[in-house]
Amino acid sequence: MTEIITVFLPLPWNIVMISIIIAIPVTIILVSLLDAIFKPSYKEYESRAAQEDFLQAQPYFCETCNTFLTTFREICENCGAINSLRKATKKDYKQYIGQFKE
Known part of the structure; x- marks a missing residue:
């Protein structure tokens, strides 16, 4: 039973880490685009x-x-x-x- 738990525990953390790694650059790009749109020339x-x-x-x-x-x-x-x-x-x-x- 402990072997099953140890095998499946890393999977959600990997998904969380991948989503964080993807979310940070996407957020930075969106913020810079919004800043460029609304900033006066x-x-x-x-x-x-x-x-x-x-x-x-x-x-x-x-x-x-x-x-x-x-x-x-x-x-x-x-x-x-x-x-x-x-x-x-x-x-x-x-x-x-x-x-x-x-």
Whole structure:
């Protein structure tokens, strides 16, 4: 009876080890594929970094003359409009960059 047990005991462990050996590389490949699919491209990353840098350097926007400003005052430095300054947004930046692409 003990001979039968010793013969059949290694079999499940072999199956477990083979499945682990196969599962690890498959998991690594799937993770790398998903990472490549959902990671932004270099161009998107570059434009996002440029956008953040631009908005940090010029954080205010005049709605009257559509220009970015570095300091927040009641009067726009460019056009002289009163109370038209607000915090610049990503949408403002995209419209600003869109002017140069056309």
